[in-house]
Amino acid sequence: MVRRNAERRAALVDGAIEVLAREGARGLTFRAVDSEAGVPAGTASNYFANRDDLLTQAGARVYERLQPDEATITRQRARTRDREAYAVLMRELVGRISDFRTGYLALLELRLEATRRPELRAVLTEQVRADLHANVAYHEESGLPGDATAVKLLYLTLNWLIVEQLTLPDVLSEAERERLVTAAVERLTTGLPQLD
Template sequence: MVRRNEQRRAALVDAAIEVLAAHGARGLTFRAVDNQAAVPAGTASNYFSSRDDLFTQAGARVYERLQPDEATIARHQSARRDRETYVELMRELVDRVSSFRTGYLALLELRLEATRRPELRRILTERVRADVDANVAYHEASGLPGDAMAVKLLILTLNWLIVEQLTLPDVFSEGEREQLVTAAVERIVAAQ
């Protein structure tokens, strides 16, 4: 059995994310990952049992890299519990997710691919559902205004704003994006 180096595995998965973002799901091959990671041909096939395995691990890695760091979490936990803070948290979220452009584009590719791969769909569904539940639980424990429905509506709204920003960045200016985040929080949370 081939000894697996976890740092190399992570580098290969990160390379897979880059390939997905640049070339789409059809471009995700072991050879393309090897080239992107600048490793010898055949390396990726030693770490992943199949393309499905590569898709699955790339999806998990995107979510791992999208998580806020400890300093951000600590700052959020010590912030005021009002609508202004909520707006700022959502702006930070949009900025953090948007700054990992290739990761989010890879995630979009994975979601499209999940329509054709039942196992990938199952894994992504579990992951997204767990993220929604974690966001709702965090929100409920935080004391921020709004309820679980507001959290879910903001997830849906801000996800599409991020898609616009990453795929058609000239549709909305930076100022308009900030206004949209503010309006989404104010209108969705106020409706609760």
């Protein structure tokens, strides 16, 4: 029964992600989530204390689903530690995030909603800060070129590139996006002064 409840909760949260991406935060209702998840009406209200709880769990689930799998991590660790390997890693990251289009769009909706909901803002701030810290730590352990500042600048740069790709996909071609990722890695890992 516990496993079934966990599976149903995951289906509901995944449904919430789809609703957020399609309808925005205003469209996120328990009824819409029940419908999206294909469960009886009233199910979501049994799993989540309120709408804020659902929003918060949807945000956490997006980050969970964006994490690379073990095969990807193993493949990344087996590569050389030069700028080209770093550019490949970043192109794969952009691809993985872009492939979960609804998750990233839902995350954008959650970020906008967080400007009005302090509890959600606190959860997202903690998650993004932890994610950024983990990225810096992974980078430092990996021996890839660049420093913590380069990691943070790439994080900011690639996030907007992904927003552009998901919301206005015809602005840049796929080849242009790949060249821009490579150029960002090359330029941001060439001895720039580190910020604290």
